[in-house]
Amino acid sequence: IDECAVTCTSCAAGACLVGQTCVDGNTDAASLRDWVCTCDAPAVGSAPAGAAVCVLNECTQTCPSCAGDTCEAAGQPCLDPDPAPNSTGDWECSCHDPFTTVGGVGMKA
Numbered sequence: 001i002d003e004c005a006v007t008c009t010s011c012a013a014g015a016c017l018v019g020q021t022c023v024d025g026n027t028d029a030a031s032l033r034d035w036v037c038t039c040d041a042p043a044v045g046s047a048p049a050g051a052a053v054c055v056l057n058e059c060t061q062t063c064p065s066c067a068g069d070t071c072e073a074a075g076q077p078c079l080d081p082d083p084a085p086n087s088t089g090d091w092e093c094s095c096h097d098p099f100t101t102v103g104g105v106g107m108k109a
Helices: none
Strands: 020-024 035-039 046-048
Touching: none
Parallel strands: none
Antiparallel strands: 020 035, 035 046
């Protein structure tokens, strides 16, 4: 049985959160409690038989709000202070010592 699609004592039954997809890799009737919640792209993460903890690092992943190679092209490290999928547009490029990082999102002067 597909534990993501039916209601039963071992089934997902809404356990995956918004932004997650339930996947049951083995729908054999003898294979129970093997479903997994996986995070929808561009977030990453998964958890067996329960809600996943999803992460969206805008410095290393690809998405409309992501840094891409902006920081690296300027020779600056990228920092995403909050990798939660609902926290976007908060990445910043950091300056190397002895320079100081000022401003918000994007490359630093």
